[in-house]
Amino acid sequence: MPRIYPINKVRDIGIIAHIDAGKTTVSERILFYTGISHKIGEVHEGAAVMDWMEQERERGITITSAATTCFWTPTYKEKTKENEHRINLIDTPGHIDFTAEVQRSLRVLDGAVVVFDGVAGVEPQSETVWRQADKFNVPRICFINKLDRTGASFENSFKSILEKLSPNAVAMQIPIGEEQAHKGVIDLLNMEAILFEGDFGQTMKREPVPENLKDQAKAWREKMIEKIVSEDESYLEKYLAGEEIKTEDIKKILRNAVINYKLIPVFTGTALKNKGVQLMLDAVCDYLPSPIELPSVKGINPKTKEEEERKADDSEKFSALAFKIAADPYVGSLTYFRVYSGTLKAGSYVLNSSTGEKERVGRILRMHAAEREEVQEIYAGDIGATVGLKNTRTGNTLCDETAPIILEQISFPEPVISIRIEPKSKEDQEKMGEALRRLSDEDPTFRVKTDIETGEIIISGMGELHLDILVDRMKREFNVEASVGRPQVAYRETVKSSAEAEGKYIRQSGGRGQYGHVWLKVSAKERSSGFEFKNEIKGGVIPQEFIPAVEKGIREAMEKGVVAGYPMVDVEAVLYDGSFHDVDSSENAFKIAASMAFKDASKKAQAVLLEPIMKLEVIVPENFFGDAIGDLSARRGKIEETKDRLNLKVIDAKVPLAEMFGYATSLRSITEGRGNFTMEFDHYEEVPFNISQEVIEGKRR
Helix, strand or coil: CCCCCCHHHEEEEEEEECCCCCHHHHHHHHHHHCCCCCCCCCCCCCCCCCCCCHHHHHHCCCCCCEEEEEEECCCCCCCCCCCCEEEEEEECCCCHHHHHHHHHHHHHCCEEEEEEECCCECCHHHHHHHHHHHHCCCCEEEEEECCCCCCCCHHHHHHHHHHHCCCCEEECEEEECCHHHCCEEEECCCCEEEEEECCCCCEEEEECCCHHHHHHHHHHHHHHHHHHHCCCHHHHHHHHCCCCCCHHHHHHHHHHHHHCCCCEEEEECECCCCECHHHHHHHHHHHCCCHHHCCCEEEECCCCCCEEEECCCCCCCCEEEEEEEEEECCCEEEEEEEEEECCEECCCEEEECCCCEEEECCCEEEEECCEEEEECEECCCCEEEEECCCCCCCCCEEECCCCCCEECCCCCCCCCEEEEEEECCHHHHHHHHHHHHHHHHHCCCCEEEECCCCCCEEEEECCHHHHHHHHHHHHHHHCCCEEECCCEECCEEEECCCEEEEEEEEECCCCCCEEEEEEEEEEECCCCCCCEEEECCCCCCCCHHHHHHHHHHHHHHHHCCCCCCCCECCEEEEEEEEECCCCCECHHHHHHHHHHHHHHHHHHCCEEEEEEEEEEEEEEEHHHHHHHHHHHHHCCCEEEEEEEECCEEEEEEEEEHHHCCCHHHHHHHHCCCCCEEEEEEEEEEECCHHHHHHHHCCCCC
């Protein structure tokens, strides 16, 4: 089958933002205006199409990224098949506990729409998702939402984008009125006022700019044109010489600048009151790239270990990245994938180059949130899902077996919080293993392990909400009842200085003995730089075949540290001397010797305990400001900045996670239920001595 939409008319985009900035509401409007849904689902009524999980509807938040496909013809063009664009849209969660969902979505997207709350402007998680988009070089446009709310200010929100995120933001519109008076927007490019009429704002009326806003619009337009033409020297010269630059040329320069991450156009409106979303969709078609306008995807050939690239072209060999596994109640396991090159037909075989196994692609589905449409073939640049892949996990590469390639893996943050969990009955015990396996396949930041000493199952994740929802899903989707323990902090250990130690393992028994002997030097590395093993053995004093066993022994010893039994991080271990026995030396003996030496050297190198420190933003009414500050100080919090937002106070602080359990309840009681907060992991830091003693003695969890 030939492709219906040419690849230059395809857009793979995501909607990203801070929690509660209105992402899902924006997505719902997109589905309505593009004709995918015929009524608008509201988040606050629990009826949003994109929030299809029960927990999402109850809590009014997005938990999993939902993918959907819709079609849009820019409003200034005639509605014909040639002018229609195909938009593959992913609505991502804003809550930092679901950061993996955002990261894996950004990895496969070509562009993003970043939504901001018109009252709050840039919020902490807006910064986090922005940095994640920077990491994957995702071109983006901004949409300042909620301009109908009391206290909304386009100017302040725009200023916060320039100051906190990027000086390269450029305003393409300004609002006509704010708060209750918000009527529409002024398009600065064409200098016209656009009003939205009809029950759902579906009728757009273009009018001349109102007299009272003419001067303001002119000033904004000057700034806009100056910023855009600065990206192209030949046009800059014309502009400075006083020549009028055509609108098409401005759009062309802006498009190039957006695709090369040089400029970020900013649009505005209110999704809830149906104003401005259609123009934002126009901007997606006008400025965000199609798959062929971005650099070709690169990967490693597993056979030659050479770097290769794949162009976004149907005639290339097939390659795709599986970016999400979802348990579906009707069809079993769904694997979402993004096709980077070539085409894939239903019923064909592909190679999972990450595992080396072959998989059969039974059915190919095009997803509309929880609904699905079956297709026979999928093309370069598309996002689809398939059913029944047995051994494919998040981040695996699927490709043509005649041209293997491994695309760059997605790396996820380590969990910071754990809880113990046990099944309530024998029947639950049997189902629980399967439920936990399927949930951890789906979510790479969710870890399951069994405590060897106590036999208890410990689950770890990114926050209390994250684990709460996973336990809830286990109950609803897999009918497993479980008792949950108290949350525990994921402490880590490291060393502060360097030290050397000898490890000798000698056992003589009747037959062949055991002999392993090593000298190790252990030293501290920078925070978050991980573990490094160096082999400096000269002249074969330890034969090469025993070196991997030494590294393995060290890695095993690192899993249970020397201070309080927590995993060790950010350490360098150098193997520089030792000896061996012709007959008695074995891999096992060297593994044990290395483990002994490592533990000994770590103790000498001042091993310390590390704890996760969280970045916190607390918003409270002014009269509760003092109490909120006092409470944070009592929790070992460091206040970094306080600022005003309307009649509210905003406190930015860094607080140890160990002190944050039960904070939601405490903040509610201090502020009579009017305060709220957002929290995300920031870094690991050494635990103060007195608290470290309590952790070691088991008085603290």
